[in-house]
Amino acid sequence: MLHKLDNVLNKVSAWFTPLVKKGTPFYRRRVLPLQNKLSGAFFKRLQKYLKISSRQKKKLLNDPPFRRWRLCALLAALLQTATPEICIGEWWSTGILLTVPLAFLLWKGYRIAVLLLFVGQTVLCTALLLFYPGSFLSILLCWVVTGLIYAYLFRLENARVGLERSFELRSRRPETQKDIITALLLLFLCWMGLALASVVSEKGSRLSPEELAIEKEKAYRLSLVSGTIVRHVYGYADFCRQEGYELRKYPRAFAERFAPEIARVQQELHKKGSSLQEFYLNAKRTYGRRLYDSIAGEMDGIRRQAIMEMLVLQKGIPASEIRWNEAIDASISMQEACLIFDEMYESILSRPSRSFAEVRGYSGQ
Helix, strand or coil: HHHHHHHHHHHHHHHHHHHHHHHHHHHHHHHHHHHHHHHHHHHHHHHHCCCCHHHHHHHHHCCCCCHHHHHHHHHEEEHHHCCCCCCCCCHHHHHHHHHHHHHHHHEEEECCCCCHHHHHHHHHHHHHHCCHHHHHHHHHHHHHHHHHHHHHHHHHHHHHHHHHHHHCCCCCCCHHHHHEEEEEEEHHHHHHEEEEEEHHHHHCCCCCCHHHHHHHHHHHHHHHHHHHHHHHHHHHHHHHHHCCCCCCHHHHHHHHHHHHHHHHHHHHHCCCCHHHHHHHHHHHHHHHHHHHHHHHHHHHHHHHHHHHHHHHHHHCCHHHCCCCHHHHHHCCCCCHHHHHHHCCCHHHCCCCCCHHHHCCCCCCC
């Protein structure tokens, strides 16, 4: 079976040979000089890390571990494709699409494939950290494990190339054209497979208009309740932190009072590969200054109310006779308003509120 498949790949490669021959002069004239320049600069910077000792050289000649470490690297590539699922509970098809052909080239011993897999995992983990900082430890662990395996294999493959060039190690028969074409075919097959899976999934999950309306309503309620929760748990705390005061009581009291509902919302968001913290970060990115100004307006209302109550109590001035000016306005700062807000958390949480009622009534259904 494998022999027949190899014959098919040889025929496909031979079919591309005229095209490759036509492109070779351009490659040698335009691409190869730049490739050699970049490669030289790269290896010059890493030269001290890539050197092997005489003992390591002897071990490579007597008992080459390339197959063992390539197998480890293939497992690392599998972990790389699963990193988003492990960390945030969501598969990223782009990662699968790019990893499969590179994993094939890795098994065939191409250093560039190992390097590209390492770079791809670094980019992937950086993106995950930016958008899902709550999964920091699991993302970091995946990156460290795959990174160490790729780095060690790259060092081994680099040593192998050096030993082959010095004729100390038998060189494999070069099949670069066939390997590249095979990798491109794998890329095409992966793309076709993912596209087919997407079509089948869409057909299998088609909803009736009534079911679609229900799902939209559920998504809207989840978004509405999540927005209320993150505003009270994260938003007020962030605002007051910027004003110089750290809320200690209110966010914790809110989280304790609505603990069952918050747990239910977290569960629903987790099904969608998200969390309350990620929801809040997305809200900050989307609304930016508007979110800050909204909370600032609410806190300013508390501040002004506190000023009026202070004037009524301390100076006996009826609220209707207070004439607002800069001196009166400056009598309580926004930082002090945050302190007042934090101290009166019981009063705030016991008031009738439409948003509180929406959170309390959320069932996820």
